[in-house]
Amino acid sequence: NAGVTQTPKFQVLKTGQSMTLQCAQDMNHEYMSWYRQDPGMGLRLIHYSVGAGITDQGEVPNGYNVSRSTTEDFPLRLLSAAPSQTSVYFCASSVGQGRNTIYFGEGSWLTVV
Amino acid sequence: TQLLEQSPQFLSIQEGENLTVYCNSSSVFSSLQWYRQEPGEGPVLLVTVVTGGEVKKLKRLTFQFGDARKDSSLHITAAQPGDTGLYLCAAVTQGGSEKLVFGKGTKLTVNP
Numbered sequence: 318n319a320g321v322t323q324t325p326k327f328q329v330l331k332t333g334q335s336m337t338l339q340c341a342q343d344m345n346h347e348y349m350s351w352y353r354q355d356p357g358m359g360l361r362l363i364h365y366s367v368g369a370g371i372t373d374q375g376e377v378p379n380g381y382n383v384s385r386s387t388t389e390d391f392p393l394r395l396l397s398a399a400p401s402q403t404s405v406y407f408c409a410s411s412v413g414q415g416r417n418t419i420y421f422g423e424g425s426w427l428t429v430v
Numbered sequence: 431t432q433l434l435e436q437s438p439q440f441l442s443i444q445e446g447e448n449l450t451v452y453c454n455s456s457s458v459f460s461s462l463q464w465y466r467q468e469p470g471e472g473p474v475l476l477v478t479v480v481t482g483g484e485v486k487k488l489k490r491l492t493f494q495f496g497d498a499r500k501d502s503s504l505h506i507t508a509a510q511p512g513d514t515g516l517y518l519c520a521a522v523t524q525g526g527s528e529k530l531v532f533g534k535g536t537k538l539t540v541n542p
Contacts, residue, residue, distance in 0.1 A: 321472075352532075357439075357534060358534060359518065359532045359533055359534035359535055360473070360518065360520075360532040361532075362529065362530075362531075365529075375529070407472050407473075409472070414522075414529065414530070415460070415461065415522045415530070416460070416461035416463070416478050416480060416522060418475045418478070419463075419473075419475065419520075419530065421472025421473050421474070422472055423470070423471055423472055424470070424471070424472055
């Protein structure tokens with residue numbers, strides 16, 4: 318029962334470096350999303366996708382890119398890391414938007430120094 | 431402006447006590463969900479409520495959706511240390527793109 322798998326679990330980056338957080342789901346879900354979680358801020362939506370080839374911006378998209386070439390994968394790219402991007406990142410998937418159950422990955426802890 | 435206001439932000443109680451956490455908004459929602467998140471893990475769905483006035487029970491947890499579908503509460507009876515975690519409410523606004531928005535969460539600690 319893999320569900321939603323995120324890698325890496327932990328990463329330290331230097332300011333200005335780029336990297337990709339990987340996310341894969343094996344539930345054939347159409348809807349996938351990326352959130353960041355910061356102390357006292359709750360979960361904030363970065364980008365989401367309603368299906369392969371379709372992506373859209375969430376609440377806090379600046380500094381991040383996504384693509385959805387397959388149903389299974391939804392990588393999140395940090396173009397030029399900044400200390401403000403230090404956070405815990407969660408990938409999630411669901412059958413659809415709205416009231417459907419969202420399944421979250423275990424999180425990726427990113428520190429930008 | 432926070433669409434969903436959760437209170438209290440922190441709650442520390444003794445095992446066996448009862449507690450209620452709240453999720454409030456000025457907006458009307460088509461549905462509302464409660465998630466529980468343990469340290470080092472992603473949130474896990476507890477319940478979805480969709481009808482105004484709806485009450486759902488999950489063992490010692492009771493969830494209520496307000497009549498006007500603007501607020502919700504989570505009541506835990508006889509709390510146990512295993513209930514410790516971050517409780518998040520999330521809601522879908524009526525109309526629009528049906529995106530899910532999350533509250534900031536209530537961090538519950540149940541001491542043995």
